[in-house]
Amino acid sequence: MGKYSQDPQWADITPLPTDEGGPNPLAAIAYSDEYAETMSYLRAVMAADEKSERVLALTEDLIDMNPAHYTVWLYRAECLFAVGGATEQERQKSLRQELEWLNDTALDHQKNYQIWHHRMLVVDKLGSVEGEQEFVEQMFDKDAKNYHVWSYRQWMVRRFDLWEKGELEFTEGLIGRDVRNNSAWNHRWFVVNGREGSEGVKDKGVRTREVEFAMQAIGRAPGNQCGWNYLRGVARKGGMGLGELKVFVGQFAGLEGGEVRSSHALDLMAEILAEEEGGREEAGRALDMLKEKYDPIRRNYWEYRKVMLGLPAAGAAA
Amino acid sequence: MAHVVEVAPAMSMPQLDKARHVKYWTRCVKTLLPHQYISLDSNRMYLGYFILAALDVLHALETVCSETERSDFANWIYRCQCPGGGFRMWRGTDFGELANDGNGKWDPANVPATYFALVTLLILGDDFKRIKRKQTLQWLRKMQRPDGSFGETLVEGQIEGGMDPRYGYCVAGIRYVLRGTMSGPLNLDGEEVQDIAVDTLVTRIRQAEAFDGGIADQPFNEPHAGYTFCALGALNFVGRLKKAELPPSVPSPQEGPSNPQEVVRWLVYRQTDSLDPDANNDSEFVGDSMSAKITDRELESILPSNAAPPGHNDAIESAKVTDRELENILPTHAPSPGHNEAPKQGVEPSGHDGTGSHGATTGFDWHCAGMNGRTNKIADTCYAWWSGASLHILGQPTLYDREAVQKYLLGKTQHGILGGFGKFPGDLPDLYHSYLGLTALSIAGSTEVKKVDAGMCISEDAKARLKNVWKSWGIDSPQDGP
Numbered sequence: 001m002g003k004y005s006q007d008p009q010w011a012d013i014t015p016l017p018t019d020e021g022g023p024n025p026l027a028a029i030a031y032s033d034e035y036a037e038t039m040s041y042l043r044a045v046m047a048a049d050e051k052s053e054r055v056l057a058l059t060e061d062l063i064d065m066n067p068a069h070y071t072v073w074l075y076r077a078e079c080l081f082a083v084g085g086a087t088e089q090e091r092q093k094s095l096r097q098e099l100e101w102l103n104d105t106a107l108d109h110q111k112n113y114q115i116w117h118h119r120m121l122v123v124d125k126l127g128s129v130e131g132e133q134e135f136v137e138q139m140f141d142k143d144a145k146n147y148h149v150w151s152y153r154q155w156m157v158r159r160f161d162l163w164e165k166g167e168l169e170f171t172e173g174l175i176g177r178d179v180r181n182n183s184a185w186n187h188r189w190f191v192v193n194g195r196e197g198s199e200g201v202k203d204k205g206v207r208t209r210e211v212e213f214a215m216q217a218i219g220r221a222p223g224n225q226c227g228w229n230y231l232r233g234v235a236r237k238g239g240m241g242l243g244e245l246k247v248f249v250g251q252f253a254g255l256e257g258g259e260v261r262s263s264h265a266l267d268l269m270a271e272i273l274a275e276e277e278g279g280r281e282e283a284g285r286a287l288d289m290l291k292e293k294y295d296p297i298r299r300n301y302w303e304y305r306k307v308m309l310g311l312p313a314a315g316a317a318a
Numbered sequence: 319m320a321h322v323v324e325v326a327p328a329m330s331m332p333q334l335d336k337a338r339h340v341k342y343w344t345r346c347v348k349t350l351l352p353h354q355y356i357s358l359d360s361n362r363m364y365l366g367y368f369i370l371a372a373l374d375v376l377h378a379l380e381t382v383c384s385e386t387e388r389s390d391f392a393n394w395i396y397r398c399q400c401p402g403g404g405f406r407m408w409r410g411t412d413f414g415e416l417a418n419d420g421n422g423k424w425d426p427a428n429v430p431a432t433y434f435a436l437v438t439l440l441i442l443g444d445d446f447k448r449i450k451r452k453q454t455l456q457w458l459r460k461m462q463r464p465d466g467s468f469g470e471t472l473v474e475g476q477i478e479g480g481m482d483p484r485y486g487y488c489v490a491g492i493r494y495v496l497r498g499t500m501s502g503p504l505n506l507d508g509e510e511v512q513d514i515a516v517d518t519l520v521t522r523i524r525q526a527e528a529f530d531g532g533i534a535d536q537p538f539n540e541p542h543a544g545y546t547f548c549a550l551g552a553l554n555f556v557g558r559l560k561k562a563e564l565p566p567s568v569p570s571p572q573e574g575p576s577n578p579q580e581v582v583r584w585l586v587y588r589q590t591d592s593l594d595p596d597a598n599n600d601s602e603f604v605g606d607s608m609s610a611k612i613t614d615r616e617l618e619s620i621l622p623s624n625a626a627p628p629g630h631n632d633a634i635e636s637a638k639v640t641d642r643e644l645e646n647i648l649p650t651h652a653p654s655p656g657h658n659e660a661p662k663q664g665v666e667p668s669g670h671d672g673t674g675s676h677g678a679t680t681g682f683d684w685h686c687a688g689m690n691g692r693t694n695k696i697a698d699t700c701y702a703w704w705s706g707a708s709l710h711i712l713g714q715p716t717l718y719d720r721e722a723v724q725k726y727l728l729g730k731t732q733h734g735i736l737g738g739f740g741k742f743p744g745d746l747p748d749l750y751h752s753y754l755g756l757t758a759l760s761i762a763g764s765t766e767v768k769k770v771d772a773g774m775c776i777s778e779d780a781k782a783r784l785k786n787v788w789k790s791w792g793i794d795s796p797q798d799g800p
Contacts, residue, residue, distance in 0.1 A: 019414055021397045024390030026366035026438075029359055030350040039359075039410060046424045047416040069360045071411055071424045074473055113480055145695070151539055182693040186540040189529055194538045225587065225693055233529035297687050301586040301717045307564055308579070 002037035003061075009054060015040035016047060038062050046075060051082040063105065067112045077121055095126045103135060107142070116148045120155055129160040144174065145183045154190055167191045172213075179217050185226045188213075189233065201238035210234045215248060218262075222252050228264035232271075242272045255286060263294040274309050284311040331721070332728040334759065334766040335737065340378045342737030342747060343369060347383060351749075362408035363398065366391070367434040367441075368753040374441050374777050375756050375768045392442050395435050400427040403453025405435040426471040427454075429461055429479070433488035436495045441780045446787045451496055452506040458489055459514050466515065466522030467536075482535040483526065486519055487548035490555035491774065494800065495784065498793040499557055517572060520558050523549045524574045530693070531584030533575065543588055543691040543704040546581065549574070550711045554773045554800040561713035582714055588689045588705040589718050592696040593730065593743055687719060688726035699731045699739045699751040702758035703775075710761055710772035720762040727755050727762075773800050 004010045017040045020028070031039075038061050045055050059076040062069065084094035099122055106115045123132060136156070139149045157167055168191050174184035192210060193200030201207045214231035221227065235242055249272060250258075252265035260266055266286050273283035284306050291302040307313050346369045358365060370391065373379040379388070397412075398405045404427025406412065411425040432454065439446065461468045463477055468489045470479025479485060493514060497504060504511045525537045526549065532541020533549040553559040553574050560569035562578035575581050688697030689705040702723050709717055730743040732755065738747025739755030760770040768777040785795045 016413065016416065018410055019412070020394065020409055022390065022393055024387050024394065025409075026391050026394045027346075027355075027362045027369060028350050029355045029362075030353045031356060031359075032353055035353075035356050035359075043410075043413060046411075047413040047421050049421050049424070066357050066359050068357060069410075070407070070428065070471060070479070071426065071473070074478060075424060117480065145692070147540065147542065151536070154538060180694045182695075183540050186528065186538075190538040193529075229530040229693065237529055297589055297591070297719050297722065298586050298717075300719070301583075304564075304714070304717055308566065 002033060004037055004041045004058075010041065013041060013044050016043040018043075032065075035065050038065065042072065046071075051079045053083055055079050056083070060101065064108075067105070067109045067114060070114070073114045073118050077118060080122075081125070092126065095122050098122050099126075099131075106139065110139070110143060110146060111148070113148055116152045119152065123156075124159065129156060129162070132156055140174070144178060144181050147183075150183050150187060153187065154194070157191070157194075163191065163195050175217065179221050180224050180226060182226050185230050189230070193237070201234045207234060207238040207240060210238075211240075218252070222262040222265065225264050228262070228268060232268060242268075242275055246272050253286070255282065255289075260289070260294055263290060266290050266294055270305065280309050280311060283309060331725060332732070334728060334764065335732065335734065336376065336766060338733075338735070338737030339752075339756070340373070340376050340382065340737070342733075342752060343372045343376065343378070344382050346749060347373065347387075355749075359410060360407050362410075363395070363405065363428075363431040363438070364407075364434045365749055366395070367438045368749040370438055370441050371776055371780075372749075372753045372756055374780060375753075375760065375770060377768060379441070388442050392439060392444050395439060395442075396448050398431065398435060399448070399450060400425070403427060403450040403455070403457040404429075405432045407431040423473045426473055427457060429458075429468060429470050429485045429488045429492070433491045436492060437774060437776050437780070440495075440783050440787075441776060443783060446790070449496075451791070452509065452511060454492065455496055455504070455506070455511050458492055459512055461485070461489060462514050462519070464518075466518030466520075468519075480535070483523060483533070483545050483548035483552060484535075486523065486552045487555075489514065490519070490552040494555040495787075498788050499796045499800075500793065501557075516556050516558065519552065519556065520572060520574050523553060524576050527575055527577075527581075531577070531580035532692075533581065540692060541584065543585070543689070543701050543708065546585070547704040547708045547711075550581070550708050551773055554711050557800065559711065559800070563713065578712055582709065582712055582717060585705050585709050585712075586717050587693070588691070588701060589687050589722070590690050590697050591687045592690070593688070685722055686725040686729060687722040688730070689718070689723065696742075697726060698741055699727060699758070700741070700754045702727060702762070703754040706758055706761050707772040707775070715761065715772075723762045724759060724764055727759055731755060 004013075005015070015037065017036070038058065041058060042062050045058065056076065056079055059072050059079070062072055063076070066072075080094065080098055085091045099119070102115060102119050102122070106112075106119070109115060123129065133156075136149055136153055139146060143149075157163060168188070171184050171188035171191060174181055175188070178184070192206060199206065201210055211231065211234055214227050214234060217224070218227040218231065231245065232242075234240070235245060245268070249265050249269050252261040253269040254260060255269065266289060270283045270286035270290070273279035273286060287302045287306050291299045295302070303313050351365065355365065370379060370383075373382055383391070395405070398407070398409060400406055401422075406425060407428050407430075413421055413425060417425065436449075439449075457472070460472055461477060463469065463481075465481075467481045467483075468485035469477035470485055472478070501516060502513050504513070523533070526534045526539070526545070528534050528538075528541035530541060532543070533546040534541045535545045550559065558573050560573040560575065560578050562582045566579050569576060569578070688699070689701040690697050691701045691704065706718060706720075706723060709715055727739065731739045731741070731745070731751070733740055733745075733747045736747055738749075738752030740747050741751050745751075756767050757770045757775055760767045761772055768779060770776065771778050771781045774781050788795055
């Protein structure tokens with residue numbers, strides 16, 4: 001006998017089992033008894049649109065087994081806001097409890113989207129970001145590239161106006177810990193450029209700061225694409241000529257017998273040369289070096305880039 | 319010298335073990351999916367799509383499933399159709415006789431479920447006569463937000479679900495199936511049905527382009543190969559795609575992406591020889607349990623139970639895992655002998671493939687390289703599809719190393735005993751990676767499987783059936799459509 005069918009608190013509910021409606025249902029799953037029962041009670045209370053404390057407990061059970069259920073979250077949110085207390089103080093308390101439960105759930109189901117959406121609803125209603133940065137950092141300790149958590153972080157920055165409250169330093173810290181963490185680089189781009197009405201890298205001072213930041217990171221790890229992408233992005237979106245980067249890039253992509261320390265530098269050098277008066281041939285040589293030696297996996301692409309420059313293609317590989 | 323390491327000769331192309339793949343999918347369609355799939359219960363429609371689409375791509379749908387079974391599957395899909403148009407993911411939200419206007423909000427039509435239902439019906443060769451075409455198109459329009467993005471469900475007039483191009487892709491796909499390439503108002507059964515706002519959809523997608531060329535779910539989020547595919551696929555479906563052509567030309571504001579060459583550049587950089595699954599985790603794209611790693615302890619339970627689902631009177635013998643196979647798999651969950659990863663392979667000196675060295679950077683075997691989903695992540699089976707198909711949609715299908723992708727899939731993530739593909743080398747197969755492994759192989763040039771349409775992620779055969787469906791609705795097939 002199951003948890004709900006034995007509980008006198010649930011005696012008034014007639015469970016509503018899944019009805020596949022006919023033979024050979026598609027993608028049928030070996031449901032555990034526990035899941036089948038919880039779903040049957042969930043359907044029964046949803047059908048009655050009941051909103052109560054016991055429904056909150058039931059949805060917790062169900063979410064634990066199937067966090068991707070797309071209406072159970074909405075149902076829970078309605079329930080929470082309906083039974084969450086009569087006074088403001090009670091409501092705040094119930095929202096805080098919900099966050100605590102969500103903390104554990106998020107750590108158990110790290111790749112689930114609904115959890116984060118629900119968290120936004122709750123935190124938005126609470127109107128306070130207290131404790132959220134800490135929790136997000138706890139999530140990043142587990143996986144510093146978790147896509148949902150980064151989305152949530154952006155939402156937090158916008159919703160609570162955290163642009164100038166240590167967010168840039170936060171990205172600096174994460175990039176310092178792992179210079180290859182592209183999510184952290186992307187967040188930096190957001191912090192610098194994402195604020196409504198801000199000039200971002202179009203502001204000369206900001207641009208200079210960001211160029212220097214990228215150059216330092218490249219110095220630490222020349223083979224890391226994040227730094228190069230960021231540098232190129234700042235130059236392009238900041239309206240800076242790529243040619244201004246030539247001396248720096250040249251240190252990592254010596255063409256005339258110099259040392260090539262990064263295939264990404266060579267790629268960028270090809271782009272810089274292609275924009276120079278009469279630089280096409282030399283750009284073509286950089287692309288040949290990428291194709292033959294430094295990045296042969298993308299050999300078809302390097303050939304393609306040569307064709308883009310109007311240079312004759314070698315017998316392109318299949 | 320005592321320890322002479324013999325450098326392996328050029329790795330020959332491993333083969334697709336077609337019989338085992340068919341067996342894997344036969345098991346999925348004939349027996350209950352193991353309980354690990356409970357966390358994906360509310361995604362049953364796309365699990366069903368993976369199963370039938372995979373059998374189709376393997377040329378096995380008609381031989382594995384009887385006509386009765388196939389018609390039962392279509393009936394199940396139609397039982398998921400909602401009264402007001404669109405489909406639900408499964409019958410789990412259906413209140414049956416207790417359904418009423420008040421509780422209908424908890425049983426909404428779902429955008430991805432509707433796209434997967436439609437393409438699965440195409441795969442099954444259904445005539446679409448039972449589709450609530452008008453209602454579905456009317457509902458579809460209500461799924462769009464003012465900013466151009468789409469949601470997943472409509473609950474009490476509120477558009478629910480993330481701001482993410484998966485929904486935009488599915489909406490554009492539903493629109494394509496139900497009205498072809500016609501845009502603007504449509505007269506159906508004497509009623510005028512309005513179109514979605516295509517211009518704002520395009521604007522929204524362009525806003526999500528990142529500074530490095532990839533496309534994200536929302537403006538300023540990190541670019542991601544899955545979202546890039548969805549964005550390009552949506553543009554393709556609505557006829558607003560600007561392909562990457564030579565010489566490059568600037569797209570109009572009504573087209574996207576704003577700079578196709580930048581997207582191509584970002585996509586070719588997705589190819590990587592980085593394989594180490596412990597280096598990081600990836601693939602939030604479809605949901606965790608699809609890619610959850612399964613321990614030996616759990617292995618026993620993942621093998622499909624031999625109990626038949628309701629309506630399956632006899633789970634066919636060939637679908638069962640034999641004791642012998644079980645024995646093979648229990649001690650280790652590495653792929654079969656012969657497909658095993660040589661421990662030193664990734665760090666051998668270069669040149670063993672006879673095609674030149676690569677310089678001092680990493681020391682890789684460039685003849686085996688999958689694709690990742692984001693910068694500095696490791697290769698993963700599914701991104702061989704998302705990244706590869708994106709390049710196909712952009713009209714540049716040969717700019718990645720397709721042979722290296724085939725070698726990665728066949729030599730590293732194909733499961734040598736159970737069939738199917740895992741997420742990473744040595745992983746057990748799951749439905750999601752097993753299907754996308756096959757479609758990725760197809761677009762990478764394998765002739766062992768049917769040709770797959772990069773925009774729709776189903777076989778070209780299945781897509782071709784649209785012509786007749788359209789004809790029955792009086793829609794002309796486009797000469798040069800997506």
